[in-house]
């Protein structure tokens with residue numbers, strides 16, 4: 123029997139139970155979102171890499187534009203979903219920073235955690251179509267910035283390191299919230315794993 127080739131991208135397990143983010147994100151949404159949507163991005167990224175390998179073998183790059191686009195879309199989808207899961211936690215474990223380097227940087231770049239939440243929330247609510255809002259470390263200016271991301275890969279600032287992301291694709295909230303994206307975004311503040319955001323900041327800003 124032929125061995126399965128090693129996959130470049132692998133679907134990570136959720137770091138908590140499917141119902142751990144209730145009532146803010148419901149179990150049915152989490153099951154579909156992780157097991158079907160995120161899994162499809164992992165499969166899509168691996169498929170794009172396999173097809174690119176085939177193209178090199180055949181010396182035929184006729185589909186290079188489509189394949190490069192598929193790789194960017196699916197691999198970015200995988201990276202962002204992996205960050206999304208680990209940036210959230212059950213409500214009783216979610217605690218806003220009260221001291222430390224991350225809080226100092228937020229105060230410098232946004233004024234306060236509250237203003238950061240307002241800007242990030244506004245960005246998330248206003249994404250056109252499917253996409254994300256992102257808090258990122260921008261290493262050139264050495265600043266925290268808030269970005270919108272369309273689909274999974276458009277509107278990026280190259281080199282910026284994502285620290286926390288909010289998924290505002292309809293698949294992230296439609297079962298529970300229907301068209302009320304703003305209610306979903308407002309509720310996400312109850313389940314942010316700030317400790318994880320601080321750790322990512324400490325690591326990104328050191329480089």
Ligand SMILES: [Fe+2]
Nearest residue numbers: 159289291294
């Ligand atoms: Fe998603």
